[in-house]
Amino acid sequence: MEDSLVSAVVELNEEKVIKLVKRELKNKKDPLSIVERVRTGVERVGELYEEGRYFIADLIMSGLIFNEVLKHVNFPEDSTSVFAGIKVVFATVEEDIHDVGKNVTISFFRSRGIHVIDLGVDVPVTKIVEEIEKTKASILCLSGLISSSYKSMKKTVDLLREKQLHKQVKVIIGGNVNEEIKEYVGADYWTPNCARGLEICEKIAREINGN
Amino acid sequence: MENKKFTPEERLNAVMRLERADRIPCAPLIQNYAARYAGISNYEYYFDYTKAFNALEMLKNAYPVWDVRRSLYDSYYGPLQKKAGLLKNKIPGVDLPENYEYQFVESEVMKRRDYSLLIKKGFEAYGAEFFKRVHGATKKEIKQAKEERLQIRLIEIEDAKRCGQVALYGGGFTFATDRISLMRSYCEFIRDVRQIPDVLEEAVSIITDFNIREVKETIKQTGIPRVMVGIARMCGQYFSLAFFERFVWPFLKRYINAFLDEGITPFLHLDGDWSLNMPYFSELPKEKIVLELDGCTDIFMVKREFGDRFCLLGDVPATLFTVGTSEKVAQYCARLVEEVGREGGFILGSGCALPYQAEHSNVEAFFNSLSGRGCE
Numbered sequence: 026m027e028d029s030l031v032s033a034v035v036e037l038n039e040e041k042v043i044k045l046v047k048r049e050l051k052n053k054k055d056p057l058s059i060v061e062r063v064r065t066g067v068e069r070v071g072e073l074y075e076e077g078r079y080f081i082a083d084l085i086m087s088g089l090i091f092n093e094v095l096k097h098v099n100f101p102e103d104s105t106s107v108f109a110g111i112k113v114v115f116a117t118v119e120e121d122i123h124d125v126g127k128n129v130t131i132s133f134f135r136s137r138g139i140h141v142i143d144l145g146v147d148v149p150v151t152k153i154v155e156e157i158e159k160t161k162a163s164i165l166c167l168s169g170l171i172s173s174s175y176k177s178m179k180k181t182v183d184l185l186r187e188k189q190l191h192k193q194v195k196v197i198i199g200g201n202v203n204e205e206i207k208e209y210v211g212a213d214y215w216t217p218n219c220a221r222g223l224e225i226c227e228k229i230a231r232e233i234n235g236n
Numbered sequence: 237m238e239n240k241k242f243t244p245e246e247r248l249n250a251v252m253r254l255e256r257a258d259r260i261p262c263a264p265l266i267q268n269y270a271a272r273y274a275g276i277s278n279y280e281y282y283f284d285y286t287k288a289f290n291a292l293e294m295l296k297n298a299y300p301v302w303d304v305r306r307s308l309y310d311s312y313y314g315p316l317q318k319k320a321g322l323l324k325n326k327i328p329g330v331d332l333p334e335n336y337e338y339q340f341v342e343s344e345v346m347k348r349r350d351y352s353l354l355i356k357k358g359f360e361a362y363g364a365e366f367f368k369r370v371h372g373a374t375k376k377e378i379k380q381a382k383e384e385r386l387q388i389r390l391i392e393i394e395d396a397k398r399c400g401q402v403a404l405y406g407g408g409f410t411f412a413t414d415r416i417s418l419m420r421s422y423c424e425f426i427r428d429v430r431q432i433p434d435v436l437e438e439a440v441s442i443i444t445d446f447n448i449r450e451v452k453e454t455i456k457q458t459g460i461p462r463v464m465v466g467i468a469r470m471c472g473q474y475f476s477l478a479f480f481e482r483f484v485w486p487f488l489k490r491y492i493n494a495f496l497d498e499g500i501t502p503f504l505h506l507d508g509d510w511s512l513n514m515p516y517f518s519e520l521p522k523e524k525i526v527l528e529l530d531g532c533t534d535i536f537m538v539k540r541e542f543g544d545r546f547c548l549l550g551d552v553p554a555t556l557f558t559v560g561t562s563e564k565v566a567q568y569c570a571r572l573v574e575e576v577g578r579e580g581g582f583i584l585g586s587g588c589a590l591p592y593q594a595e596h597s598n599v600e601a602f603f604n605s606l607s608g609r610g611c612e
Contacts, residue, residue: 037430081474082426089423122326122339125422132423171337172558172591201554209559 030059034066035073037086039093042066046097056098063094067136074220081218085129088219091136106138111230112162113139116153117146117200118177123170126200130166130219137223150180157185157194163233164226167212169200175209182211195229197222244303244402248583252501252547254523256580260573262606263304263404263549264586267312268337269594270295278592279329282314282338285388289395296399299603305396306404306585308464310388312338319373320381322410323418337592345369346419348428351435359446366419389458405503406460407451411467411491412443413483422469429479437482444487448494455500463495464528466505472512473532480513489519496524503549507588508532517542530587531556539576548576549583552602557586557594562601569605 030049033041042063049059070087073079113134117127124146131141142160144153157165165185167178178198185191196212199222207215216222242250242258250257271281274291281288288309296302310316317325317338324341326332332339346354346366354362367373373381389407396403410418416439417425428436451463470484488504495502502525509532517527522545529535531553539548551572556565569584576582584606590599 039427039431080472080476080479082429082476082479085423085426086430089427120336122332122341125342129423171339172554172593173337175555175558176593203553203555205559206555 028062028065030062031066031069034063034087034090035069037070037083037090039086039090042090043093043097046094050097059098060094063091064136064138067091071220071223081220084133084218084220088129088132088136092132095135107227107230107234108137108139109234111140111164111226111233112142112160113164113166113226114142114144114153114156114160114162114194115166115168116144116148116156117168118153118174118181119147119149120177121169121171121174121200122146123168123200126170126219127166127168130168130199130222133219134223134226139226150177150184153181154184154188154190157190158188162194164229165194165196166222167196167198167210169198169202171201174200175202175206178206178210178212186211197225244400248304248402248404251580251583252523252526254544254547254581260577260606261304261583262302262585262603263306263583264302264552264590264602265306265588266292266295266586266590267307267309268592269590269599272592273298273596273599277329277334278336278338279314279327279334282312282317282327283329285309285313285391289392292395293399296401299600300400301603301606303401304404304583305392305399305401307392308389308405308408309392310385311408313385313388316381316385316388318371319377320367320385321371324370340418342418342421344421344424346416348420348424348432351432351439354439355435355442359443386454386457389454393458393460403460404462405464406458406462406500407454408464408466408505409447409451411465411470411484412440412447412487413470414467415443416440417469429475429483433482440483440487444490448491451495451500452498455498461499462501462503464503464505465491466507468507471506471508471510473509477512480516484513485516492520492525496521501526503528505588506530506533511537514538514541518545520545523547526583528585530554532587535572536575539582543576543579543581547581547583549585551585551587553587554589554591554594557598557602558591560595560598562595562597565598565601566605569602573605 030045033045046059067087070079070083074084115127115131117124131143134141144156169178182196197214197216198210198212199216202215214225247257247261251261268278268281270291271278274294276287276291317327326339328334328336364375364378367378393403455461492502505528507530511533526547526549529550531551535548535551
């Protein structure tokens, strides 16, 4: 029988999802099981996107629903996830203050159980690198929309190399970027959207976690 | 005909009708790159229109092939930005270091409950409320800003003429659905699409009619019968065709029909990848509309499929200007000129704005791509 909570997420019916979550919490259902079923729905939304039946806006909506669920449910981190132990640092780079794409991607990543550290916007190069040193993060996502951001991204990668941190962390760039910008910056990957970004993170996580 | 030298206006009008001119018109969307080129700060560029227009003139003198002033400086003019700027913003020399780029801050300024106010009182009244919330502006300040903006537009049009250019746009605006997404924030807008579609549709309709009235009035004042319709985040790259059919296409057609009835040519500034939506465009009248592409939609495909219908403007990508080489820029422009421009119906331009950090050698390669192709 189809799980009505999973179905409600797949239908992107936020109101119904929250109503069902509240009801299950009232009935003393296990919070982790609730979150896992919501996440199953989010994953199905991702599959529908892969099949071309859903769009980026639908992925974003699934992330919003997940965030809304988290306002009602406290749950422990899932130690069996492919992302277990993986930390991902996000920053909009120096000189750029755009954060819509970054925030949407963070919501989407969190809905897949990824531990995200968000440094905000217009983040100085040194602060990003310090954070990588401090957190021992495996993935750094740099976001930028304006042309000035490319130089800031490049400076960040250069400093990571200078400090020998580039072997510890994979750099993914997003925003108004492409293969040429990736080459210029010296990043490991670039992504045009949150869905491709997730695929890249999964690949990196599997390499690190060996599964 | 082959030997006739066209004026910039004649050249532009010829290609808009899909005819060949003496050469391809050149219309990069140059904003503050001109400041960097001229050695003034971004702050000076945005706040002193004389310095800004002098910077643009310096570029024109360096590259005489630049014959179409494709700019809406009035939308970015610094002194108006904290009264009637489109959104909350951060401005170089005011909120940011003086050579940072001008940037918008998108947040949920318009609340869901505000739809009822917009629908009940109209967009003029809601716009005043919005600017009050974002900038703390009074109705009087908003009115003055609107008047001043028109004056700046008129000054720029005259300045273009003085430089031997034709001003491309008599006015410009953000497509209604996009405007709501900016006022609501993208995420909340996506929620609205799912949760209150009827209300959203009604609000889009109201803003559409407001825009049409405003554009007609502005065009009367500026005397330039061309309008830029900016649409950024509404295409198939982000949303389904069901969304497009309900919240974009009917309103886009409403704009187009209203403008064409008044003899105004719409320049649809289509940011992002519109490939999925392009088949709908075959419903639009031939030789009446110009499509501006930014490098995300395949302009070569659009030329093949719709080249007998629309004049195209574009589409050297911003990234190519910034991190490409002059050889790559030259190659890309040559392909545009050969494949898209050979039979007319094409204006060479930057994809969206020519970026502030563009390499000077790449800008030079862009302009030089028209040399020897009917240019002196």
